[in-house]
Amino acid sequence: MITYAYYPGCVAQESGKELDNATKFIAGKLGMNLIPMPEASCCGGGVIDGFDKNLKLFINGRTLALAEKDGLDIMTICNTCTLTLSEVNEELINNPESLEKTNEYLGKIGLKYTGKVKVKHILYAVRDDIGFDKIKEKAVKSLKGIKIAPFYGCHILRPSSAVKFDDVENPHGFEELIKALGGEPVSYARRTKCCGFQTILVNEATSTSLAGNAIYEAQEKNADVMVTPCPLCHLSLDTYQTVAAKSINKKLSLPILHLPQLIGVALGADYAEMGFSRHNVSLRGIMAKIRQNEI
Amino acid sequence: MEFKVRACRFNPETDEKPYYKEYTAEDYPGMTVLNALIKIKSELDGTLSFRRSCRSAICGSCAMKINGITKLACKTQVSHEIDKFGIINVEPLANMPVIRDLVVDQESFFDKIKEIKPYLLGQREDEAHNRFHALKEGEKISQPVYYKSEFQNLTGNEDTPNCILCECCYSECGGVVGNKNYLGPAALAKLYRYSEDPRDNDKNGSRLVGGSKPDGIWDCVHCQSCEEFCPKGISPVKAIVKLHEKSVKNSITFSAGSKHVVSIARSIGETGRLDEVKVAFESGGITGLINDLPMAFGAGLKGKIPPLRHKLIKDMEDIRLAYKELDLEDKL
Numbered sequence: 265m266i267t268y269a270y271y272p273g274c275v276a277q278e279s280g281k282e283l284d285n286a287t288k289f290i291a292g293k294l295g296m297n298l299i300p301m302p303e304a305s306c307c308g309g310g311v312i313d314g315f316d317k318n319l320k321l322f323i324n325g326r327t328l329a330l331a332e333k334d335g336l337d338i339m340t341i342c343n344t345c346t347l348t349l350s351e352v353n354e355e356l357i358n359n360p361e362s363l364e365k366t367n368e369y370l371g372k373i374g375l376k377y378t379g380k381v382k383v384k385h386i387l388y389a390v391r392d393d394i395g396f397d398k399i400k401e402k403a404v405k406s407l408k409g410i411k412i413a414p415f416y417g418c419h420i421l422r423p424s425s426a427v428k429f430d431d432v433e434n435p436h437g438f439e440e441l442i443k444a445l446g447g448e449p450v451s452y453a454r455r456t457k458c459c460g461f462q463t464i465l466v467n468e469a470t471s472t473s474l475a476g477n478a479i480y481e482a483q484e485k486n487a488d489v490m491v492t493p494c495p496l497c498h499l500s501l502d503t504y505q506t507v508a509a510k511s512i513n514k515k516l517s518l519p520i521l522h523l524p525q526l527i528g529v530a531l532g533a534d535y536a537e538m539g540f541s542r543h544n545v546s547l548r549g550i551m552a553k554i555r556q557n558e559i
Numbered sequence: 560m561e562f563k564v565r566a567c568r569f570n571p572e573t574d575e576k577p578y579y580k581e582y583t584a585e586d587y588p589g590m591t592v593l594n595a596l597i598k599i600k601s602e603l604d605g606t607l608s609f610r611r612s613c614r615s616a617i618c619g620s621c622a623m624k625i626n627g628i629t630k631l632a633c634k635t636q637v638s639h640e641i642d643k644f645g646i647i648n649v650e651p652l653a654n655m656p657v658i659r660d661l662v663v664d665q666e667s668f669f670d671k672i673k674e675i676k677p678y679l680l681g682q683r684e685d686e687a688h689n690r691f692h693a694l695k696e697g698e699k700i701s702q703p704v705y706y707k708s709e710f711q712n713l714t715g716n717e718d719t720p721n722c723i724l725c726e727c728c729y730s731e732c733g734g735v736v737g738n739k740n741y742l743g744p745a746a747l748a749k750l751y752r753y754s755e756d757p758r759d760n761d762k763n764g765s766r767l768v769g770g771s772k773p774d775g776i777w778d779c780v781h782c783q784s785c786e787e788f789c790p791k792g793i794s795p796v797k798a799i800v801k802l803h804e805k806s807v808k809n810s811i812t813f814s815a816g817s818k819h820v821v822s823i824a825r826s827i828g829e830t831g832r833l834d835e836v837k838v839a840f841e842s843g844g845i846t847g848l849i850n851d852l853p854m855a856f857g858a859g860l861k862g863k864i865p866p867l868r869h870k871l872i873k874d875m876e877d878i879r880l881a882y883k884e885l886d887l888e889d890k891l
Contacts, residue, residue, distance in 0.1 A: 315807055316885055323827065347783075373880060458736075467777075469738070470737035477736075506853075542862050
């Protein structure tokens, strides 16, 4: 059993609850003990340094210190939370001035950070700490014959000075997982590009055209489903898919899975357990296909 | 060792669409992609067009897409690409029209650089003596004195003055892909560079106000590609975020982007959490809300409704203290 301080981020606790539920489902099956962090705050949504750089250090330094107090590494399920916590971790480890300033604040709330915590996104926690082979052993459904388009997004890969899980030029962690589950990874250029979420409330046209073009490219490559490791990308790709289709003037209808849902389906979770009814684009077709694939 | 180069070819005057042509070349230790292209041009196909000049990663001419990622051909080793991809695919820079093969029309890029006024504005009061005038007899030319500390934001490894205008960031920028009018990382990093220059006399904050308009600093999608793929180690996205911070601190908050950032900070300051509904409303206002109503209604029908009232995180007073310590309470 591997224990993590579990940092789901805000969206997975609000509009994207199905992601939190799917994560807890697969954690139980894979022997991952997730310790909740009720004191942890929002990371700042990837933009808080545009308000105040030190606020980003303080609130995320506090989250890191809370995990360090319990001697745990943090597991995340959102790309942007992963990047923000990783950036702050790098800054605190490499910049003594920032660490001193942050610890001055942390000292006043009874905490201290020394830089011992690792921040791991679930995709790479599963790869490195559990092993894709173990998932393969535990799988009860095969994803054979399913064409799956992995959508990495940005913050799980870039900047590689802060997030160091995969090869930033040619990542393969996601594809390895899909293959381990018996699926067929779809190769397409926009798999590592931006979903546009960060500007969805600022410039919707820019944002939705990015998401729309990624979906369209995967569709053109005959993908049955797209999978994302980030709830913010999921909002852009699934919740806004109708708007994205209008934005690029193309017909789009591609189901979008959260990464833990993909693993959950292979581990035998049913439609309700994965919260598929909460998705904008129906998953009934793809689920019917998978249901026939008994191992 | 023999290796393949697959080059994108296109002559808009004669070709309907771009096509690829494959060449075989012989590797030697230390060979760069630019060396390979020069060899192909001189020995195999003189019609292959690409820009090049210094061969030393300083002129920025030979930027192109190499195996899908924008790089300087003169700084990229053939062996590195072959080890990773087994072939060298070369394509022109993205986000600009192609003139011929790997040569793009850079006009839109340089228009945007010009738009941010890449020169020092006005004159500082203590520089009045520098105004152009004929020297009187015996008058000496006096130079203003600047201290190194005044330039502290412009020095270091990630300093924006090191930009060589190669367009790698512009080619990889998600913001430009989504919005052709977006000024882009190189121009905005330059905007930051001038806004921090102690010799710049921008009395009315015109740089920050201009940069906050549509297609400016708040249209950055934070994809981090500009930082990742800059061949000179500059981080335009960090420069853009510094402009965000500077704008908010100077109360230049008329744009939806700045309202968005302030709203997120306010939400965390109130509950420790990000209130999706409130942030959406405060960023886009009534128009944004009406615009998104059909999408929100559809999501609501699926049960994707965030809570209207948020529970405070445990030990919320810790977060309040962070705002207090940083003197941010009045900015919310």
